Amino acid sequence: MTQNKVSTEEIIKNAAMEVFVEDGFDGARMQKIADKAQVNKAMLHYYFSSKEVLFEKILIEACGEMLPELTAIIKGEQAFIDKLKAFVRIHIRQQLKNPKLVSFIFRELNKNPERMASQLNNLEVMKTAYTDFMNSYKLEVEAGKMHAYSPAHLFIMIQGLVDYYPLSKPFYCAFMKYMDEAVEELTFEEKLIDQTCLLLENALKK
Amino acid sequence: MTQNKVSTEEIIKNAAMEVFVEDGFDGARMQKIADKAQVNKAMLHYYFSSKEVLFEKILIEACGEMLPELTAIIKGEQAFIDKLKAFVRIHIRQQLKNPKLVSFIFRELNKNPERMASQLNNLEVMKTAYTDFMNSYKLEVEAGKMHAYSPAHLFIMIQGLVDYYPLSKPFYCAFMKYMDEAVEELTFEEKLIDQTCLLLENALKK
DNA sequence: GTCTATATATGGATAGAC
DNA sequence: GTCTATCCATATATAGAC
Incomplete structure (x- = not known):
């Protein structure tokens, strides 16, 4: 019942x-x-x-709501570059569903990093996802198919690419208006996803 | 006197x-x-x-403290890629001098985008810097030397690459500890700058 | 479990002496 | 210009009836 x-x-x-x-x-x-x-x-x-x-x-x-269906993707059997693209697409879309949530997390995080650290066990998922993901990247590098970056730094750069716009969306909305550039929001954001995938592909593939 | x-x-x-x-x-x-x-x-x-x-x-x-000596760089006579690298280097270094400032701006921005918008005239500098920068990028593209991205989206992606780490530094410091990775902060950050330049160069140059 | 009424603390702001 | 003392609004939290 x-x-x-x-x-x-x-x-x-x-x-x-x-x-x-x-x-x-x-x-x-x-x-x-x-x-x-x-x-x-x-x-x-x-x-x-x-x-x-x-x-x-x-x-x-x-925090839980931030960890999305991403784990499934990362554990999938696709080629690395496809996993990466899927990650970018899903991550940005998800963040954009509730951009306030992203900035909330960052706000409280910066105010009290210790508190967040004490809940880092929630991130066990993230930890394994991170290692899995980076291992498959390393394989590509060893096979000579991709440019070699420091995995930790690459990880941060990718996060920057996928988190930054949702985080600063209110700013860019205001900025666009100021620049007199009328943009259709959804189109703009879908294009950002495409452009991000493209940029990463160009940056990684040899 | x-x-x-x-x-x-x-x-x-x-x-x-x-x-x-x-x-x-x-x-x-x-x-x-x-x-x-x-x-x-x-x-x-x-x-x-x-x-x-x-x-x-x-x-x-x-806000004033956020607009750095960047304008000078952008107006300089260097090649586009060198300007971009200089921008990355100086911007990240500057943000890292006072990471709290970055997160403060973002926090208040997200809480009250209108207030920030009403002060957007402070960003007249930013507006011209943005157009100058993007114009020299377009020249490179037309000369067939670089991959073509949508200028507006490229701009955002670059900002994401240079703003994200300073913004989330407290998190990564905690995360690194959790991953038991002892990292020397300054070395790590200088390397992030190098890696960012490298990534952008690979992503842009044909 | 849900409500009203109230205790207690604290923060922004002001009055007025010096 | 600088201080002390105080006002007043508001916020969290609790007591106690139903």
Whole structure:
């Protein structure tokens, strides 16, 4: 017998996610969360003892939402370059579904790197994904098919390419307006994906 | 007769810069700023009517500090690829001098894109730098020396490559520890610069 | 479990003496 | 210009009825 009515706790967590992601920890107000969840403030403290505790829970969930269906791709049997392209495509698309989430993570991360570090075990997935991915890259290099980069640095550069635009999208939207360049958002973003794949292909293939 | 004693106003602004960059607008406390400036809170309101006003001033200065000596480079007479490399080198080094500043800008930007947009006239420099830079790229493409990318997208990708690491440095420091990889920070970062130049060169040159 | 009412703390801002 | 003391709004958190 499944519980098809969402529990109050779940409702609160969903509301809290929205508010924290929008306003950050410091900017978030318990009242706003309560309003959005359509309960009163006392309820928040009933389910989660404090703002801090509630935030911790949200942060963990938020990190989880960042780790996408990427693992499957990376473990797949495709050629390295195809895996990479799939990674770029899916990663950018996913980040763009909720760009606020990306900037939220970065914001809180920079404010409290230790807190994030203490939750790094969530990244066990990321760790293995990273090693798998880089191993298949090394094979390509050894086979003389690709240019050799330092794996760690290549990893960061790829992340930069896929994370940067979602992170700074609000800025570029404003910037485009300022430059009087009317751009159709979706087309622009799909093209960014293509261009990123192209750039990486040119940069890697010998 | 020069005033070699720094004015109280200046002292406050310096303190405010530190605190706002560290804690963000919402997290910043007027008391903390006053303490750091070794004045009392009333002084802050004497020189700057409100927290909001003080913050605006700081934000403008912070944006100014982000626009580096880059313009000179971009206007120089070097070949495009050399300008690009110089840009990468100087930009990353500069961001790394104060990585907190970068994440501060992004944080406040994402919270209030309109505010940043209203100050976009500060970016007149950026606008001309951008067009100059891209024009010389187009010349290379027309001469058949470089791969053709969409200039706007290339611009974003380059920014991603040079901004991403400074922005997420705290994360990678934690991540490296987690991966048990002892890295010497400065060496790592200089190598990142080299690798970025290499990647761009491979991606662009035909 | 859910609500109202309230305690307690803190932060931004002001008044007014010097 | 600089200080002390204080106001006032707001935020988190709790007590206690239902």
